Every structure is written in C-alpha cells, then in structure tokens.
Amino acid sequence: MTTALPAEPSISAPTDQPLLDVDGLVVHYHVRGAGRIVRSHETVHAVDNVSFTIGRNETLGLVGESGCGKSTTGRAVLMLDRPSDGRVRFEGRDLVGLPANELTALRRSMQMVFQDPIGSLNPRHTVGQLVAEPLLVHKLVPRGQRRQRAQELLELVGLPPDAVGRFPHEFSGGQCQRIGIARALAVEPAFLVLDEPVSALDVSIQAQVLQLLTELQDHLGLSYLFIAHDLAVVGEMSDRVAVMYLGKIVELAERDLLYAKPHHPYTQALFSAVPAPDPKEARERSRFVQGEVPSSLAPPPGCRFHTRCPLARDQCRTEEPRLEPVSEGHQVACHFAEEAVERNIFGTPVAADA
Amino acid sequence: MTSDTASDLLKIHDLHVSFPLERSTVYAVQGLDITLKAGERLGVVGESGSGKSITAQSVLRMVPEPGKITSGQIVYDGTDLLAQPESRMRRIRGGQIGLIPQNPLTSLNPVITIESHFVEVLTLHLAMTKREAVVRTVELLRSVGIPDPATRMKEYPHRLSGGQRQRVMIALSLACEPRVLIADEPTTALDVTIQAQILELFDDLVVRNNIGAFLITHNLGIVAGHCDRVVVMYAGRIMESATVDELFELPAHPYTLGLLRCVPRLHATRTRSFHAIPGLPPRVTQLTAGCPFAPRCDRVTEQCHNETPPLVDVGGGHTAACWHPVTLTAKEVVA
Numbered sequence: 001m002t003t004a005l006p007a008e009p010s011i012s013a014p015t016d017q018p019l020l021d022v023d024g025l026v027v028h029y030h031v032r033g034a035g036r037i038v039r040s041h042e043t044v045h046a047v048d049n050v051s052f053t054i055g056r057n058e059t060l061g062l063v064g065e066s067g068c069g070k071s072t073t074g075r076a077v078l079m080l081d082r083p084s085d086g087r088v089r090f091e092g093r094d095l096v097g098l099p100a101n102e103l104t105a106l107r108r109s110m111q112m113v114f115q116d117p118i119g120s121l122n123p124r125h126t127v128g129q130l131v132a133e134p135l136l137v138h139k140l141v142p143r144g145q146r147r148q149r150a151q152e153l154l155e156l157v158g159l160p161p162d163a164v165g166r167f168p169h170e171f172s173g174g175q176c177q178r179i180g181i182a183r184a185l186a187v188e189p190a191f192l193v194l195d196e197p198v199s200a201l202d203v204s205i206q207a208q209v210l211q212l213l214t215e216l217q218d219h220l221g222l223s224y225l226f227i228a229h230d231l232a233v234v235g236e237m238s239d240r241v242a243v244m245y246l247g248k249i250v251e252l253a254e255r256d257l258l259y260a261k262p263h264h265p266y267t268q269a270l271f272s273a274v275p276a277p278d279p280k281e282a283r284e285r286s287r288f289v290q291g292e293v294p295s296s297l298a299p300p301p302g303c304r305f306h307t308r309c310p311l312a313r314d315q316c317r318t319e320e321p322r323l324e325p326v327s328e329g330h331q332v333a334c335h336f337a338e339e340a341v342e343r344n345i346f347g348t349p350v351a352a353d354a
Numbered sequence: 355m356t357s358d359t360a361s362d363l364l365k366i367h368d369l370h371v372s373f374p375l376e377r378s379t380v381y382a383v384q385g386l387d388i389t390l391k392a393g394e395r396l397g398v399v400g401e402s403g404s405g406k407s408i409t410a411q412s413v414l415r416m417v418p419e420p421g422k423i424t425s426g427q428i429v430y431d432g433t434d435l436l437a438q439p440e441s442r443m444r445r446i447r448g449g450q451i452g453l454i455p456q457n458p459l460t461s462l463n464p465v466i467t468i469e470s471h472f473v474e475v476l477t478l479h480l481a482m483t484k485r486e487a488v489v490r491t492v493e494l495l496r497s498v499g500i501p502d503p504a505t506r507m508k509e510y511p512h513r514l515s516g517g518q519r520q521r522v523m524i525a526l527s528l529a530c531e532p533r534v535l536i537a538d539e540p541t542t543a544l545d546v547t548i549q550a551q552i553l554e555l556f557d558d559l560v561v562r563n564n565i566g567a568f569l570i571t572h573n574l575g576i577v578a579g580h581c582d583r584v585v586v587m588y589a590g591r592i593m594e595s596a597t598v599d600e601l602f603e604l605p606a607h608p609y610t611l612g613l614l615r616c617v618p619r620l621h622a623t624r625t626r627s628f629h630a631i632p633g634l635p636p637r638v639t640q641l642t643a644g645c646p647f648a649p650r651c652d653r654v655t656e657q658c659h660n661e662t663p664p665l666v667d668v669g670g671g672h673t674a675a676c677w678h679p680v681t682l683t684a685k686e687v688v689a
Contacts, residue, residue, distance in 0.1 A: 065545035172634050202401040203572065203616045207630035214626060229545065232618030236626060256623050273550040275575030277617040279598045282579030288550040292515050 017092055018053035019191060019223050020077065025050045025086035027069070027076050031297075045296050046072040048247040049086070051323075054191070059217065059224040061238030061255070063231060063270070067293055069247040070227045074193040077225065078110055079103055090191070108138050111184035115196040117176035121168040127154070127179055128164030134186040153182040157212060174205035178212065185216070191223045199228065210237060231274050235259055240329075243267045246296055246304040249323060253330040262348060263332040265340045266305045272346035287347045303334070310345045311336050363566040364390040364413070364534050369426035371408050371417055371590075378639040382408045382421065384590040387665075390534065390566040395557070397581030397598070398570045399613070401635050405590035406570050410536045413568070414447050430534065449479045452527035454556075456539040458519035462511035468495075468522055469507040472529055479530045494525040498555060517548035521555065528559060535560065535567040541576070553580050574617050578602060586610050589638050589646035592665055596672040604681075606674035609647045645676070653678045 027047040032040075047069040054060045062070045075081040077088055079095050088095045090110060095103065111134075114120040121130055131150040135141045141149045151161040157178040168176055177197060184192055194213065198206040210233065216222060226237045234241055235255060242252040243264065251264040262268045269289035276282045291308040294300055303321050306312040315335050323333040334340060371383040383405040390396050400406040411417045413428055415435065428435040435446065447453075455461040462471060469491055476487035495503035498521040511519060520540065527535060537556060541549040557580055560567045569581055577584050577598065584601045586594040586609065594607040605611045615629040633650040645651070648658040657677050665675040 065547065174634070202635070203574075203618075204401060204612065204631035205634070206618070207616055207628035208632075211628045211630060214628070230618060232620050235620060236618065236624060236628065238624075259620065259624075260622050269547055271620070273546040274620060275546075275549075275553075275573060275579055277575045277578050277602070277614065277619065279578045279602050282575075285579065288554065289547050290551070292517055292548065293545075 018055050019058075019091060020054040020225075021087075021089040022053070022073075022077060023051050023087045023089070025073065025076060025088065026084045027072050027081055028084045042297050045247050045299050047076060047083075048299070050244075050247075050249055051086075052242055052249065052252060054223050054225060056190070056223055057217065057221045058240070059226050059238045061234035061241040062225060062227045062244060063229065063234045063241060064244035065229060065270075065293060067246075067296060068244040069296075070244050071195055073244070074112070074195050074225055074227050078107070078112055078193055080112070104137075108187045109189050110191045110193070111187065111189040112193045112195065113177070113180050113184050113197050116200055117173050117180055118168060120180055121176060123168055125167075126164065127159075127166055127168065127171075130168070130179060131164070131182045131186055134183060138187050140187060149186070150182075153186055154179075156185065156216070157182045172205070173201050174209055177201065177209050181209075181212065181216070185220070188220075189222070191225075193225045193227070195227045196229070197226075198233065199230065206233070213237070231270060243270065246293060246299050248304060248333065250305065250333045251331065252323065253332075257327070257330045261341060263326055263330070263337040263341055264305075264334045265309045265311055265345060268340065268344065268346050268348040269308075271348045285347065287345070289346060311340055311343070361391045361393075362389050363392045363394075363430070365427075365429040366409070366413070367427040367429065369409070369412060369428065370424045371405070371412055371421055372424055373421045375420070381638045381641060382590050383412065384638070384641070386426070386590075386592060388585055388592070388595075390568065392533070392566050393561065393564045394583060395560055395567045395569055395581045397577040397584040398568055398587060399572065399574060399577055399584060400587035401572055403589075403635050403637060404587040406572075406587050407538055408590075409587070410453075410538050410568055410570050413534075413536060414451060414453060415443050416447070445479065448475060448527075448532075449530045450532050451534040451536065452530070452532035454520075454523055454527050454535065454537040454540045457543050458516065458523045459511065459543075461523060462519060464511055467508055467510055468514070471522075471526055472507070475526060475529050490529070494529055495522070497528075497559075498522070498525040499551075500525070516544055517552065520544060520548075520552050524552070524555060524559070528563070531563065533565060535565045536570070537567060538570045539572070540569075542571075549576075556580065574613060586613070589636050591646060592673075592675065593647065594672075594674040594676075595665070600670075600672050604672075606668045606672065606679040606681075607647075607676045608651050608653050608678075608680055610674075611680050612650075653680075 025047055026049055029044040029046055031042050031044055050073055052060060062073060064070045072081055076083045083096055128147055128150045131153050132146040135146055135149060147164060150164050154163050155161055159175060159178050198209050228234050238255050241255055241258050242249045245266050251267045262271055273288055289308055294307055300307050302318045303316045306316040321333045321335050323331045325331050326337055366386055366388040369383055369386040373380040373382055386409060398406045398409060408417060412423055417423060423436060472491035473484055473487040476482045476490055491507055492503045495507055500506050500518060500521055541552050544552060571577060581598050583597050585592055588609050594610045605614060612631040631650050636646055643662050644660055645658045645663050648654045663675045663677045665673045668674050668679055
C-alpha cells in the first residue's frame with residue numbers, strides 16, 4: 001500500500017505474522033424467549049464462525065446491515081463481549097481466556113472509536129480530562145505532564161489546544177468524534193476498531209474525519225478494523241473488505257476485486273441498493289433484493305441468504321456453503337458464485353471511475 | 355416562482371421560523387419560498403440545522419416548542435394554513451396533508467394494535483364505521499406490501515420489523531387519501547436494502563395517487579433517484595432550486611457543488627481521496643447581511659460578506675442565491 005507520509009521504521013518491515021488473527025469466532029447471547037407461561041430459552045446467533053486476519057498498517061472493512069454481527073465482531077475482538085468460541089490472537093497472543101489484568105495491559109495496544117460521538121463522551125468531564133483518562137488508567141504520563149500530552153493529542157486530531165479546558169457540549173459532532181479519536185490514540189495503540197465512526201455525521205463533515213483517520217494511519221502505522229454499513233465509505237478506507245450477513249462472512253476480498261466484481265448474491269444486492277448520486281444512473285436501477293433479514297434467533301439452515309436469494313435451490317437450503325477462494329485474494333461463501341457473477345441478478349452496476 | 359398556478363398544490367411564501375432560547379434566538383428558517391405541484395416529488399436537501407425539517411413541520415404547524423412561525427404564508431387549497439384555527443388544522447393534519455416520520459417506532463403507539471391506529475384515523479377523518487374502517491385497513495396494508503394483512507394488523511408495533519413499521523406508517527399517512535405528503539427522512543433509520551424497497555413504494559404511491567410530496571433528506575443519492583425537483587437549504591435559506599437533472603448536471607451554487615463532491619461514491623478502484631467542505635454549518639443567532647455560506651466558500655469575495663445574495667433565475671426556472679455562481683459541466687462536478 002502507498003503511504004503519503006513516511007511510516008515509522010518498525011512498520012516498514014512487517015513480520016509474516018498478522019497483527020490480529022481471528023479464527024472461528026462465535027458470539028452467542030442467551031435470551032429469554034417469548035413463552036407465555038413457561039419462559040423458554042433462546043440463543044441469538046450474533047456471530048457464527050467468523051475468521052479473518054489484519055496485517056500491520058492494514059485496514060479491513062467490515063460491512064453489512066444492522067443485526068449482521070459486525071459491531072459484535074468488533075467488540076468481541078477487543079474482548080468487550082466475550083466470545084462463546086474461537087480464538088482471537090493479537091501479536092501472537094490468544095486473548096480469549098487471558099486474565100483480566102493481562103488483558104487490561106494489552107488494551108493499551110487496542111482501542112475503539114464509537115459510533116455516537118457525543119454520547120460516548122462523559123458530559124461532565126473536560127476534554128482534557130477525557131483525553132488524559134486513558135493515560136491515567138495505564139499510568140503512562142506523570143500527572144504534571146498530562147495536560148501537555150492532552151494538548152498534543154488534540155493538535156494531532158486537528159483541534160485547538162485550548163479545547164482541553166472546555167466541555168464536550170461546546171463541540172459539534174465532527175469535533176466530538178475527533179476528541180473520541182484523540183482519546184483512543186492517547187495510549188499509542190497499534191490497532192483501532194472503528195465502529196461506524198462517521199455514520200452520525202453530516203456528509204460535509206464525514207470526509208474531514210475520514211481524511212484524518214487516513215492521515216493518522218499513514219503517520220502512525222495503525223491497523224484498523226473499519227465497521228460501517230456504507231459501501232462507498234468502506235471502499236475508500238479499506239485494503240480488504242469482509243461482507244457479513246446474519247453472523248457470517250459471506251465474501252472477503254481485496255478491496256478492488258470486490259468492488260469490480262462482487263460474487264455473492266448478497267454483496268451484489270448491497271451494491272445495487274446504494275442510492276446512486278446521479279439521476280440517470282438512478283433511473284436505470286430497478287431490481288432490488290426483496291424480503292427482510294430473518295431473525296438471528298433462528299437463522300435459516302444451509303446458506304443463510306437463501307430465503308432472499310433468487311438463485312437459491314435445494315442445495316442452498318440444506319448445505320451451508322464454506323468461504324472458499326475464487327481467485328487470489330477473493331473468498332466467497334456461495335454454492336453458485338460463478339453463476340451469480342454471470343447472471344448479475346440485481347443488475348449491480350459496475351462501479352465507475354470518475 | 356413559476357406562473358403556472360393551476361397545478362400549484364401548496365405554496366410556502368416568505369416563511370420565517372425562530373426559536374427564542376434563554377440567551378439567544380436561533381433563526382431556523384428565514385424567508386422561504388417553495389411551491390409544490392400535484393404529482394411532484396420535491397426533494398428538500400440540507401445538513402443538520404439547515405431548517406429542512408422545520409420547514410416540513412411548519413406546513414403541519416407542528417414546530418416543536420419553543421419554535422414560533424413568526425411570519426409568512428402557507429397557502430393550501432386557497433387558504434392560508436397559518437391563519438386557520440387549530441380545530442381546522444386538526445382536520446387537515448393527517449387528512450389532506452399526510453406525514454411519514456423519520457422514526458416509525460416512536461411514531462406508532464406501542465400499547466395499541468396496528469389496526470387501532472387505522473380505525474382511529476379513518477373514523478375520525480372520514481367518518482367511517484368501525485367495520486368499514488377494518489375493511490379499508492386490510493386494503494391499505496396490502497397496498498404497501500404487508501403480507502397477510504388481516505392477521506398482521508392485530509399485532510402491536512414492536513412485533514414488526516423496522517421496514518414493516520415504515521410500511522405501516524406509509525399506509526397510515528395515505529389512509530385519508532391526502533393530496534400532500536411530507537416524508538421527513540423516511541429511510542434514515544433503515545438499512546440500504548430496505549431503504550430501496552421503501553423508496554420504490556414511495557415513488558409508486560405518489561405517482562399512482564397524483565400526490566404532491568416533500569421528500570426531506572440529507573442524502574443526495576436519494577434525491578437523484580426519487581425526486582423531480584430539488585431545493586437545497588443551508589442555514590434556513592434556499593441556496594439553489596432546480597429540476598433533479600439540472601441540479602446534478604449544472605449545479606450553480608458552490609454549496610451544492612460541495613455537497614455533490616462530498617457524497618461518497620462507489621469507485622472501481624480505491625481513490626483514498628475525500629472531499630470535505632471546510633468548517634462547520636452555522637447556527638444562525640444573528641440576522642446579518644451576507645451569504646451564510648461565505649465563511650466556508652472557496653469563491654468568496656468582499657461582496658459575499660456584506661450583501662445577501664437574492665435567489666435569482668440562472669436559466670429556465672433554475673434558481674440560485676449566489677453572487678458568483680459556478681459554471682461547470684457534469685464531468686467537472688464529480689472530478
């Protein structure tokens with residue numbers, strides 16, 4: 001990948017081992033069911049057997065609709081939600097089953113930026129306190145120097161140093177998201193989970209924050225797990241992209257391969273549903289995926305997309321497709337991926353370059 | 355404004371809305387003129403704080419406290435809605451002017467069934483008997499694509515998915531066969547595949563019933579595919595107004611151009627470039643002369659800071675409020 005700013009020396013020589021290695025991740029929640037007299041127990045299959053890796057200085061985009069498990073995956077990777085099964089290796093160490101104190105120490109290297117920029121900041125703390133709090137938790141910077149460090153961090157994310165004495169409500173949504181990013185960067189992590197970091201922001205502000213995230217990545221050699229529902233935004237941020245549906249990754253590919261030729265019918269459906277900011281192109285779109293996402297309490301057997309897939313046949317209803325390579329750097333979980341590409345059932349437009 | 359008044363369905367004239375707060379007053383809408391024609395889908399686009407939702411709420415006289423409509427006219431069917439007594443407004447709201455709200459869950463009453471929502475509206479506005487109302491409810495729900503409507507209408511709102519709730523809200527807003535429909539960010543709470551379904555339904559119903567519809571949105575992609583004409587709002591004013599094709603082909607206002615460039619697009623290869631508009635949208639607490647977009651504009655001159663640009667015709671009914679309008683072709687717009 002190309003970098004506009006010189007990367008730090010430690011990053012320019014990546015090791016073979018990925019920074020993050022997620023293998024067979026499962027997150028199930030147990031909930032009480034809707035039984036009238038005797039309450040039954042049901043299981044939410046939030047994330048089911050998900051595997052991926054993220055290299056140093058790499059961004060993996062995770063895209064899908066609400067309830068597909070993308071946020072749960074992000075949280076489980078940081079052990080904010082405990083996985084029911086599977087392994088999450090960070091710098092070679094398995095985080096699952098790690099004692100709390102060791103996990104806390106490791107969290108210095110892994111941070112999160114949340115979707116709601118204002119709601120994720122304590123309104124009674126000054127911006128300086130908010131940004132310096134991780135330093136306090138990890139006992140990193142002596143008390144006397146914390147204010148100065150907070151100012152440096154705010155400058156790094158493009159906020160004026162005098163912001164330290166002010167409160168979150170004095171800032172706009174975009175500025176609050178910058179504060180959230182400064183807070184995540186305070187402990188100098190190597191890896192950030194970005195959970196829908198711009199979806200609450202106005203379109204004219206989104207680009208400012210995305211630009212900042214890109215520059216920080218180049219400058220600090222960060223790795224990102226970028227979670228979002230907007231394919232266009234994910235496409236500009238990611239080196240590779242994973243598409244999730246009902247707790248499973250249905251397609252995982254190098255960014256350009258996926259956007260040039262999506263193979264899975266669900267990925268094609270997602271692309272065709274993105275509103276085209278061009279009246280002529282928009283008028284030509286006519287075929288959309290029908291139906292809704294089934295409940296994750298009882299995911300359909302076989303391929304989970306078969307209830308909405310126009311190509312579905314008996315094999316899809318009984319036999320679960322595995323994520324298999326269709327070409328170098330492109331994996332798809334569909335029994336009829338080649339046919340899906342050929343028939344292009346949703347009239348997915350070939351992404352055009354400006 | 356065009357002179358073809360025969361098909362003019364609703365006319366907003368010189369609307370001013372302000373919010374007196376403790377220490378200051380926010381001037382949310384400042385002198386707005388919009389004409390809606392029958393069978394027209396009019397997009398009202400803007401970022402948060404642009405006054406687009408307040409405009410929609412003004413039409414129904416539902417501006418939230420402490421907001422006040424300070425002056426202007428909203429002429430519907432020959433009468434000024436702002437001069438009507440509340441009792442008549444109650445008949446118009448949900449009767450001749452329907453609303454599709456942003457969040458269907460909070461707009462449906464959680465403790466009554468879907469059926470009860472419809473029966474209430476139909477008996478109140480159309481003086482139907484309960485039996486007639488139930489029959490009509492089934493028809494309405496079927497028309498918006500709810501499967502097995504006779505069973506589903508016995509359910510409470512929480513039992514329905516987000517997409518189905520929005521379908522129910524659309525059916526409810528159409529129950530009294532309104533002539534004007536206000537869709538206030540109708541798909542913001544929905545996923546893209548469901549959004550596509552709901553917008554398809556919206557197009558279908560508006561065209562089939564010859565309704566004039568406001569589609570309030572921040573998403574230019576939605577405007578491109580589902581509107582006939584567009585009004586771009588910024589800081590409570592209209593910056594530009596044109597047909598959809600004109601606006602996307604030849605945007606005249608630098609703000610419109612900026613918005614078009616900001617829209618994330620699907621590129622075949624990753625570009626890693628992001629277009630932003632520098633600065634922040636203003637919160638208008640002082641009425642001053644000058645263009646509200648001037649502090650963020652790259653074409654700004656002294657004149658922009660001192661004189662408010664009027665909304666003038668730049669060709670064939672396409673209007674823009676700018677001293678230095680853009681002249682670009684479509685290719686240059688996106689580049």
